[in-house]
Amino acid sequence: MLWKDAGKTEFRPGDIGVDLDQTFRAIYSTLISLSGKDEADKKVMRKRIINIISKLLGGKTVDVEFVKQLMVSRFAGLFADTQWIRFGHWELRKMMAVLEFLGKANGRR
Numbered sequence: 001m002l003w004k005d006a007g008k009t010e011f012r013p014g015d016i017g018v019d020l021d022q023t024f025r026a027i028y029s030t031l032i033s034l035s036g037k038d039e040a041d042k043k044v045m046r047k048r049i050i051n052i053i054s055k056l057l058g059g060k061t062v063d064v065e066f067v068k069q070l071m072v073s074r075f076a077g078l079f080a081d082t083q084w085i086r087f088g089h090w091e092l093r094k095m096m097a098v099l100e101f102l103g104k105a106n107g108r109r
Helices: 002-006 020-032 039-057 064-080 082-107
Strands: none
Touching (some): 020 039
């Protein structure tokens, strides 16, 4: 079951949470942090997040490669931000935990 996979990551439970609602919150906060500062960018990202969570709840496969590409495509801008470099290692851990969870969720099918 999906909620049983939520707390079973190789990362610390604090990276993604131990309950399904915390996992969804981690997915949302991690991906929304990758969107630009423009409200239109955030709106597009919210639609993508809703699509990912809908697939998870519907028992469908999530395109983890697309999520990875989305994350990697933002690295150049993130690494150029001195504040992100300073505290970004926490976000990187959350990104890895989210990817791990999505991969495990896909593996249940």
